[in-house]
Each structure stands twice: as structure tokens, then as C-alpha cells.
Amino acid sequence: MVAKFELNNEGVVVIIGSGASGGTLGTDLALAGIDTVILEAGPRVEIEDFVNDEWKSFSQIAWLDQRTTSGNWRVHKDFAGLPAWIVRAVGGTTIHWAGASLRFQDYEFKAKTHYGDVKGANLLDWPITLTEMEPWYDKAEDRMGVTRTNGIEGLPGNNNFKVLKAGADKLGYKECHTGRMAINSAPRHGRGGCQQIGFCFQGCKSGAKWSTLYAEIPKGEDSGHLEVRPNCHVMKIEHDDKGKVTAVVYADKDGKEQRQKARVVCVAGNSIESPRLLLNSASKLFPNGLANSSGMVGKNYMRHMTGSVYAIFEKPVHMYRGTTMAGIIRDEARHDPSRGFVGGYELETLSLGLPFMAAFLNPGGWGREFTSALDNYDKMAGLWIVGEDMPQEQNGVTLHKEVKDKNGLPVPNVHFDDHPNDIAMRTHAYKQGTALYESVGATAIYPTPPYPSTHNLGTNRMSEKPKDGVVNKWGQTHDIKNLFIADGSQFTTGGAENPTLTIVALATRQADTIRNMMSKGEL
Amino acid sequence: MRIIDKTPKVSRRNFLAGGGAAAALVISGSAVMCPVEAWGLDVKVLKPETMRTLIKLARDIYPHDRLGDRFYAIAMKGYDETGQKADAEAFVAKLDAKAKAVNGAAYANHPWEATRSELLRELQGDAFFQKVRGGLVTGLYNQPEIWPLFGYEGESAAKGGYINRGFGNIDWL
Numbered sequence: 100m101v102a103k104f105e106l107n108n109e110g111v112v113v114i115i116g117s118g119a120s121g122g123t124l125g126t127d128l129a130l131a132g133i134d135t136v137i138l139e140a141g142p143r144v145e146i147e148d149f150v151n152d153e154w155k156s157f158s159q160i161a162w163l164d165q166r167t168t169s170g171n172w173r174v175h176k177d178f179a180g181l182p183a184w185i186v187r188a189v190g191g192t193t194i195h196w197a198g199a200s201l202r203f204q205d206y207e208f209k210a211k212t213h214y215g216d217v218k219g220a221n222l223l224d225w226p227i228t229l230t231e232m233e234p235w236y237d238k239a240e241d242r243m244g245v246t247r248t249n250g251i252e253g254l255p256g257n258n259n260f261k262v263l264k265a266g267a268d269k270l271g272y273k274e275c276h277t278g279r280m281a282i283n284s285a286p287r288h289g290r291g292g293c294q295q296i297g298f299c300f301q302g303c304k305s306g307a308k309w310s311t312l313y314a315e316i317p318k319g320e321d322s323g324h325l326e327v328r329p330n331c332h333v334m335k336i337e338h339d340d341k342g343k344v345t346a347v348v349y350a351d352k353d354g355k356e357q358r359q360k361a362r363v364v365c366v367a368g369n370s371i372e373s374p375r376l377l378l379n380s381a382s383k384l385f386p387n388g389l390a391n392s393s394g395m396v397g398k399n400y401m402r403h404m405t406g407s408v409y410a411i412f413e414k415p416v417h418m419y420r421g422t423t424m425a426g427i428i429r430d431e432a433r434h435d436p437s438r439g440f441v442g443g444y445e446l447e448t449l450s451l452g453l454p455f456m457a458a459f460l461n462p463g464g465w466g467r468e469f470t471s472a473l474d475n476y477d478k479m480a481g482l483w484i485v486g487e488d489m490p491q492e493q494n495g496v497t498l499h500k501e502v503k504d505k506n507g508l509p510v511p512n513v514h515f516d517d518h519p520n521d522i523a524m525r526t527h528a529y530k531q532g533t534a535l536y537e538s539v540g541a542t543a544i545y546p547t548p549p550y551p552s553t554h555n556l557g558t559n560r561m562s563e564k565p566k567d568g569v570v571n572k573w574g575q576t577h578d579i580k581n582l583f584i585a586d587g588s589q590f591t592t593g594g595a596e597n598p599t600l601t602i603v604a605l606a607t608r609q610a611d612t613i614r615n616m617m618s619k620g621e622l
Numbered sequence: 623m624r625i626i627d628k629t630p631k632v633s634r635r636n637f638l639a640g641g642g643a644a645a646a647l648v649i650s651g652s653a654v655m656c657p658v659e660a661w662g663l664d665v666k667v668l669k670p671e672t673m674r675t676l677i678k679l680a681r682d683i684y685p686h687d688r689l690g691d692r693f694y695a696i697a698m699k700g701y702d703e704t705g706q707k708a709d710a711e712a713f714v715a716k717l718d719a720k721a722k723a724v725n726g727a728a729y730a731n732h733p734w735e736a737t738r739s740e741l742l743r744e745l746q747g748d749a750f751f752q753k754v755r756g757g758l759v760t761g762l763y764n765q766p767e768i769w770p771l772f773g774y775e776g777e778s779a780a781k782g783g784y785i786n787r788g789f790g791n792i793d794w795l
Contacts, residue, residue: 151777151780260790294784415623421789
């Protein structure tokens with residue numbers, strides 16, 4: 100039975116966002132018997148509505164609200180209004196994500212300790228350790244059905260993986276396999292096995308890929324303690340004169356302003372929208388925005404050092420067939436400053452369909468040099484580079500001074516400058532990717548610039564001391580005890596790994612924290 | 623492995639039909655005609671010569687020898703509108719003036735792509751050029767009819783995915 104809560108019910112936990120963190124947290128709270136409302140800005144788009152068509156899907160699920168960009172990152176030049184490629188729908192970016200589910204490594208929780216002072220970087224250790232996170236990773240891997248954990252077999256390798264693997268072997272890489280993927284290799288937990296459809300980014304038509312849309316939220320709803328309200332865009336969080344949050348104000352599906360009272364508020368809107376909301380909630384008591392006594396709300400934005408390498412071969416590959424990202428090389432994901440940079444990176448298979456390849460291979464490019472790559476589309480293999488980027492204080496989300504959205508609120512500007520460490524790492528990764536594909540006979544190589552960001556992190560970072568960040572080790576804001584941040588914006592540093600597994604592990608842990616605090620009367 | 627037949631198939635559209643490689647475009651009355659591909663595009667607002675040049679421009683921006691002119695014509699026909707007319711005519715006039723300064727021939731009549739590309743490079747900062755280029759990214763490459771010509775198979779879920787259709791059948795490694 101799906102719950103329906105009154106707007107003036109001040110006993111509910113309100114979660115803003117329904118993706119990896121919000122969907123997981125809301126489901127866990129509901130299953131613990133806690134009345135929860137999830138407010139989701141986007142519509143509810145179900146599996147049967149997903150389309151195997153890149154542009155159609157993009158207009159169906161992508162977050163297309165106006166945003167602006169600045170900085171020296173190439174995304175600003177190529178996609179000035181689209182800093183991030185994320186989802187505005189129930190399930191959030193777990194509809195679009197590729198499924199790669201990797202744990203942070205020990206040293207990555209202690210970047211400051213291990214990397215030392217990196218000029219221009221605002222490094223900090225997480226206030227938690229891998230050991231503390233392990234039980235939560237265990238739970239997350241089990242609920243998401245991550246391959247190569249819990250006795251779940253790896254996915255079979257597709258053509259793109261086989262090219263990657265052949266190159267990895269030639270280069271002497273040791274850890275190359277079809278990944279730890281939250282995609283069922285066989286039916287499990289009521290969802291089927293992967294049909295090798297491709298189009299993982301457009302929403303999984305078979306439901307084999309874990310998404311909060313169908314793997315979590317319905318369970319929460321069945322408990323009778325969870326209400327998900329789609330098409331409700333939160334504009335402001337309100338508080339009382341003691342500084343406790345009391346309600347959220349949102350625009351409903353008709354654009355009408357509504358006010359939902361709340362006992363606890365958890366912000367899970369992704370690393371651009373979450374700090375924007377805190378900044379837009381500035382008040383007399385909190386003139387710099389909610390939970391911003393440190394001044395760190397919106398700062399230290401990270402997006403992972405990314406890039407792609409596409410290669411052309413003499414013979415066909417058809418890289419787009421099958422699971423998009425079921426292929427990884429982990430040998431470079433280590434801290435080894437002898438390579439000329441701190442931190443490490445993963446190499447993962449990636450493919451785009453012809454329409455997106457045309458848009459992303461070399462944005463702005465034209466002429467025969469550009470088209471000769473696409474002419475060999477069927478003979479192309481590709482990999483994505485995901486590496487740890489440096490948190491920099493000036494990189495981040497600010498409120499635009501002039502441009503307003505349809506609710507009259509300032510749109511977010513996303514500023515990003517590549518750090519020299521990011522550039523050195525990308526150069527190294529391009530070199531390795533090139534060598535890898537040349538070792539198996541590539542006739543042309545295309546080092547491809549970063550796409551709009553899918554891994555948006557760090558803008559409400561977790562810190563031991565309130566002066567260094569926005570939230571404590573539980574994701575609770577240092578300043579306001581009944582205000583939590585659940586999403587990837589709480590990442591202190593980014594690690595080399597795709598962030599979703601860590602986001603889910605943190606959300607599961609946060610649900611447990613909130614439940615405990617409630618039962619002790621602390622919230 | 624299972625490979626894709628990239629030979630163009632004859633497709634029928636209301637105003638564009640036919641198959642085969644790019645061929646000379648001729649002007650007949652208010653239409654741009656492609657006798658070899660057996661199609662004609664009636665031009666309503668622009669000069670037909672301008673549309674012919676725009677089709678050439680589209681091909682020079684994203685030259686694919688495997689694609690007939692009809693695909694470029696489909697991508698460009700949206701410029702045959704009152705709101706686009708002034709910019710389109712002005713750009714083509716500019717392009718032709720530059721081309722004629724080389725050896726008296728209009729842009730579309732320079733036989734070598736390299737010559738035309740050089741002319742285009744001088745104008746690539748022009749807002750209309752960038753509009754055409756940006757528009758072609760979807761206007762050309764998002765035509766499902768061209769996908770098989772590049773060996774891209776498009777929609778796959780309705781066909782049961784690739785689990786039994788060659789997701790991992792590469793045989794040359």
C-alpha cells in the first residue's frame with residue numbers, strides 16, 4: 100500500500116531526490132517503519148517507457164534545466180549549458196548509470212595523508228575509514244547484486260571487452276575482467292539477467308541493472324511508509340528561529356508552491372542541485388545559505404578526471420553490442436607518484452551509439468579528419484578513463500547573478516578548472532590507452548575529451564572539523580542537526596572509482612544513523 | 623562474427639527516393655534535383671541555387687562518401703524557411719564571393735573538396751557556419767536511415783538484445 104502523507108504532517112522525514120542515495124535512503128527508512136516523503140523534481144518514467152534511442156532518451160530523462168558554466172574545462176567550451184549528464188526522473192541517475200560498482204581503496208579515504216600537500220588542491224582526509232565502511236559496502240553489494248561479490252558470476256565479455264582484454268594482456272596488465280557490475284549476470288532478487296541489449300545509459304529495458312526506480316522504491320512503497328512525489332522541484336528548505344529545519348517549499352507538477360512539513364530533511368539532489376538548494380535557502384539566521392558556516396557549501400566540486408580513447412581496427416568490433424561498461428583494468432588505480440601525479444585511475448569499456456559518437460567524439464570538429472573516424476564506426480573499440488581529480492576550492496557551484504529558472508530562483512553556475520594533477524593523469528591515461536589499442540593493431544586512435552559530468556561530487560563535503568566541510572561522518576550537517584546530505588556531494592575526495600556503490604553504502608549507513616538517532620530521541 | 627550489410631537500400635520518402643552515391647545536383651525551376659538518386663526538393667523560400675550550395679556545404683562539413691546527397695538534403699531542408707532566409711542567403715553569398723575570388727567559380731562549382739574546405743576554414747567562426755555544423759550533428763547523424771550504412775544497428779531491446787545476436791562473437795583477435 101502506497102502511503103499518502105499530509106503537507107502539514109510534521110513527523111515525516113523528507114528526502115529531496117530519488118536517485119542512488121535518496122531512493123535507497125527512503126526505502127530503508129520506510130522499511131524501518133519511518134514515514135518518509137521523497138520529493139523528486141522529475142517525472143516517473145518506467146522501464147516500459149525507456150527507449151533504445153540516444154537523443155530520444157536524452158530528452159526523456161536527462162536533467163535539462165538551465166545551468167551555466169565557467170572555467171578552463173573543455174565542457175564549458177563544448178557544452179556551455181550542460182555541465183552534467185544526469186537524470187531528472189524517479190530513480191535519478193541510477194537510470195542512466197552504467198552499473199560499475201567499486202569500493203574505494205583504503206588510501207583514498209585518507210588522500211591528504213597519502214598525497215601530502217598538493218599545490219592548489221584543497222585535500223582533506225575523510226572522517227571515516229575503509230574498515231568502518233566495509234560492512235556497509237557488503238550490504239550495498241548484496242542489495243545491488245554486484246557481480247564478483249556474494250558468489251555472483253561476472254558478466255560475459257562483449258566484443259569491446261575482448262579487444263580491451265587482448266590489449267591489457269599485451270601490455271602486461273594483471274587485473275582486467277568484466278567488472279564488478281550491479282547488473283544481474285543471472286536472475287536474482289526478482290529481476291532478470293542481462294540480455295546484452297546495450298543502451299545501458301538510456302535506462303535498462305530488462306531491469307537487470309540495479310536502479311532505485313524498480314529495485315528499491317517499490318519495496319519502500321509496499322511497506323506503507325513511503326510516498327514518492329514526482330514532478331516536485333524543491334526550491335527552499337525552511338527553519339525555525341532555533342535553526343532547526345521544519346519544512347521544504349516546492350513547486351508541484353502544476354508549478355504551484357507547496358510546503359511539506361518535516362521532522363528531518365535529507366538532501367539528495369546530486370552535487371549541483373544540492374548545494375544550490377542550500378544556497379537558495381539563505382535566511383536572516385543563515386545569510387550564506389543553510390549549513391554553510393564553513394563557507395564550503397558549493398565548493399570543492401569534483402567530477403573525476405575523465406576522458407575516452409577510441410580506436411579503429413582493420414576488422415569489425417561492433418562495440419555497442421552488449422553491456423556498455425562490463426570491462427575494467429584496475430592496474431593504474433593506485434597511488435604511485437613516479438607516474439607524475441598523485442592518485443590513480445580506472446580504465447573501463449565504453450561505447451556510444453553513432454548519434455552520440457558524432458556529438459562527443461570531438462565536439463566542434465568537422466571535415467574529413469572527423470568523418471573518417473565515424474566512417475569506421477563498426478570497427479571501433481573504446482574505453483573510458485575514470486581517475487581521482489583534485490578538490491579545488493574555487494571549483495564549484497554558485498548562484499547565477501542574473502539568470503533565473505521558471506520558479507524565479509537563480510540557476511547554478513558550475514565552475515571547473517582542471518588541476519595540473521588532473522592533466523598529468525589524463526595525459527598518462529591517454530598514452531596507456533593508445534598503447535593498449537595499438538598493441539592489438541589499431542590503425543587510428545582518438546583521444547576524446549571529457550563528456551558532461553556524470554560523477555558530480557564534493558560540494559557539501561564531509562569533514563571531521565566543522566570549519567573544513569559541511570557534514571560530519573554521518574552525513575549530518577555540522578550546523579543543523581536535523582538536516583542531512585545523502586548524495587555524492589558529501590564526498591571529501593573522489594577516489595578513482597565510480598561513485599555509486601559508495602553513495603549507496605553511505606545512504607544505507609545514514610538510514611541506520613537516522614533510525615538510531617530517532618529512537619534515542621535525538622531527532 | 624555477424625557483420626552488418628552496409629550497402630544502401632532504396633528507401634522511399636514523399637519527396638526523396640532512390641539509392642546510390644552522391645551525384646550532381648541540378649536546378650530545375652524552383653527545385654534542386656538529383657537525377658541519379660531520382661529525387662527532387664522543391665525550394666520555397668530560398669533561391670534553389672542557395673539550397674544546392676547548402677547541401678554541398680553540409681557534405682563538406684561532414685563528408686561521408688557512402689552517403690547520398692539526399693541525407694544531406696534532409697538535414698538542410700529546414701533552412702528553407704522565412705526565418706532562416708536572410709542568414710542563409712547572406713552566408714552563401716559570402717562563401718561564393720570568397721570562392722569566386724579564387725578562380726571565378728561559385729563555391730559549389732569548385733571540384734576539389736580541399737579547396738572548398740580551405741574556404742570554409744576561413745568562415746568557420748561565422749555564426750551561421752556554426753549553426754549549420756551544430757545542427758548537422760543531429761540533423762544528419764540522427765537519421766535512423768543512415769545508421770546501418772555505418773554498421774550501427776540502433777534499437778536492440780525489441781530484438782531480444784544481443785545475447786543471441788553476436789555481443790561477443792569477435793573472431794579476429
